[in-house]
Amino acid sequence: MAKKIFYSFLAIIAVLQLFQPDRNISTENFKVELANHYSVPDSIESLLNTVCYDCHSNNTDYPWFVNIQPIGWYLQGKINKGKSKLNFSEFGSLFKEKAIEKLENIEEVMKKNTMPLTSYKWYNKNADLTIEQREMISKWAINLSKQIASDSTAALNADSLPVKPL
Numbered sequence: 670m671a672k673k674i675f676y677s678f679l680a681i682i683a684v685l686q687l688f689q690p691d692r693n694i695s696t697e698n699f700k701v702e703l704a705n706h707y708s709v710p711d712s713i714e715s716l717l718n719t720v721c722y723d724c725h726s727n728n729t730d731y732p733w734f735v736n737i738q739p740i741g742w743y744l745q746g747k748i749n750k751g752k753s754k755l756n757f758s759e760f761g762s763l764f765k766e767k768a769i770e771k772l773e774n775i776e777e778v779m780k781k782n783t784m785p786l787t788s789y790k791w792y793n794k795n796a797d798l799t800i801e802q803r804e805m806i807s808k809w810a811i812n813l814s815k816q817i818a819s820d821s822t823a824a825l826n827a828d829s830l831p832v833k834p835l
């Protein structure tokens with residue numbers, strides 16, 4: 670009896686593997702990407718890239734165990750949800766007010782230490798941010814939000830500005 674249950678369990682797990690979640694992968698360099706649109710220091714961009722982009726961009730660097738179901742579904746669910754709330758790959762397409770609101774949200778999650786998700790820290794060792802790193806992101810986010818509020822053109826990445834006629 671126990672053997673039968675065990676084999677049925679194995680069979681179910683095997684069948685689950687046939688249903689892989691859709692992957693969030695794109696190599697496109699979007700014009701509306703955060704750092705293409707706004708002026709972002711390299712240090713911030715690389716930090717966000719390492720600890721946030723897996724769930725908040727159009728391109729996730731997947732761990733190997735995404736291939737194992739149902740773990741992969743769980744992971745993909747978090748990615749889809751995170752991306753639907755905040756997507757750095759398309760940040761430049763947000764209206765001014767929305768961009769300010771999202772930047773304020775970033776400041777808040779850094780202060781409360783609720784991002785990245787705890788489960789993410791289990792497999793990405795770089796994701797356990799130090800207080801200094803959280804302060805760095807927090808300060809940057811609030812400064813950029815203030816800059817967008819007072820003069821949104823000055824906040825733009827110089828490369829993304831339209832060329833002025835002479």
Ligand code: HEC
Pocket residue numbers: 717720721722723724725747748750751752754755771774775776778784785786789
């Ligand atoms: C493992 C996936 C994952 C990682 C990594 C991650 N997040 Fe999130 N993030 C989420 C999910 C899921 C939500 C939605 C939370 C909810 O409402 O349940 C979220 C929500 C947010 C929100 C709230 C957005 C809103 O409009 O409500 C902010 C801000 C945020 N994340 C910032 C960050 C920052 C900054 C980083 C990197 C330091 C980061 N996140 C890393 C998954 C992630």
